Amino acid sequence: xxxxxxxxxxxxxxxxxxPDEDDxxxxxxxxxxxxxxxxxxxxxxxxxxxxxxxxxxAGKSYTPPFQIGEPLTGGSVGQVVAxxxxxxxxxxxxxxxxxxxxxxVSDGRGLTQIDPRLAPIQTYLGVLGMPGLTAYVGLLDIGxxxxxxxxxxSAAAGAVGAVACQIAKLKGCRxxxxxxxxxxxxxxxxxAGVDAAFNYREVTDLAAELGRHCPQxxxxxxxxxxxxxxxAALQHMNTSGRIAxxxxxxxxxxxxxxxxxxxxxxxxxxxxxxxxxxxxxxAGRQPQFSADMGQWLAAGRIKWQExxxxxxxxxxxxxxxxxxxxxxxxxxxxxxxxxx
Numbered sequence: 650x651x652x653x654x655x656x657x658x659x660x661x662x663x664x665x666x667x668p669d670e671d672d673x674x675x676x677x678x679x680x681x682x683x684x685x686x687x688x689x690x691x692x693x694x695x696x697x698x699x700x701x702x703x704x705x706x707a708g709k710s711y712t713p714p715f716q717i718g719e720p721l722t723g724g725s726v727g728q729v730v731a732x733x734x735x736x737x738x739x740x741x742x743x744x745x746x747x748x749x750x751x752x753x754v755s756d757g758r759g760l761t762q763i764d765p766r767l768a769p770i771q772t773y774l775g776v777l778g779m780p781g782l783t784a785y786v787g788l789l790d791i792g793x794x795x796x797x798x799x800x801x802x803s804a805a806a807g808a809v810g811a812v813a814c815q816i817a818k819l820k821g822c823r824x825x826x827x828x829x830x831x832x833x834x835x836x837x838x839x840x841a842g843v844d845a846a847f848n849y850r851e852v853t854d855l856a857a858e859l860g861r862h863c864p865q866x867x868x869x870x871x872x873x874x875x876x877x878x879x880x881a882a883l884q885h886m887n888t889s890g891r892i893a894x895x896x897x898x899x900x901x902x903x904x905x906x907x908x909x910x911x912x913x914x915x916x917x918x919x920x921x922x923x924x925x926x927x928x929x930x931x932a933g934r935q936p937q938f939s940a941d942m943g944q945w946l947a948a949g950r951i952k953w954q955e956x957x958x959x960x961x962x963x964x965x966x967x968x969x970x971x972x973x974x975x976x977x978x979x980x981x982x983x984x985x986x987x988x989x
Contacts, residue, residue: 653680657720657750658964667902673965688732693985695748696724696774697968702901721749726770744773775979776953783928784812785938791893791926796821798868803878806833808979813871814841815951825862829974840952856881875899880910894925954978
């Protein structure tokens with residue numbers, strides 16, 4: 650095999666507050682010759698996700714931290730370009746957690762073959778991937794939503810939130826979403842079909858604005874933001890309401906502990922259930938999710954948006970942009986050429 654050089658993004662230092670491009674380093678490494686049982690994958694798309702910020706810290710968390718000087722990891726979809734492995738053939742498309750690099754060698758463990766005929770390959774990092782499953786589990790299993798209920802979704806135009814809004818509508822709920830720009834609000838109303846949406850950046854009193862759109866209260870809150878959003882939602886939750894917490898992106902770059910909601914005591918009198926969850930704990934739901942989402946996509950009942958940044962070298966910019974609200978829908982980095 651002709652020697653192949655692969656670029657990769659490494660963690661140069663641990664960020665303080667918002668990550669900076671200098672926290673990352675671009676390196677070039679040679680790809681070793683394949684041994685029996687191995688295959689070579691060329692990545693085409695990689696994902697940047699909010700949880701990655703926590704892995705840049707040294708502290709213990711639910712997933713191991715990135716190591717200084719080592720390539721970062723994350724969701725990616727690529728194509729097998731060489732194979733000495735009976736499970737995979739040249740030309741197969743696979744997902745892995747070995748993003749942040751152009752090529753990688755694998756023995757096949759951790760790879761999932763995907764069908765590019767069902768949907769564009771990058772959707773396996775979005776609506777058909779971890780973000781879609783997060784929305785599915787959060788609403789149906791954690792939120793236990795029922796037809797006719799009122800659902801509030803924060804970060805509603807993001808990769809997870811947009812799917813959550815549409816699943817809730819498919820299940821017969823009234824849906825309100827918050828987003829960070831007029832364009833995102835317009836997409837939620839015109840494309841995702843939510844019942845109401847507002848730009849939280851233009852609101853001086855978030856609780857009052859939320860109450861205006863939820864005069865009958867909130868039964869299920871899908872939480873991705875935290876801070877003022879959680880405080881506002883607590884004020885308007887109905888008795889026995891459920892709050893499914895998949896993230897709190899407003900706090901990921903904080904340099905000091907964020908204050909808790911001042912009205913947290915409302916969980917007592919309202920008998921609220923507030924439950925955090927990690928989607929990887931719910932891998933058993935993947936078959937049913939894939940079946941349902943496949944049907945919804947085929948019927949045109951789920952829509953999605955993508956923000957695609959070109960070039961592996963711009964992956965750090967894409968991650969930083971995610972925390973600055975620059976993405977509409979799923980934030981992706983396009984590493985290699987698209988399928989023919």
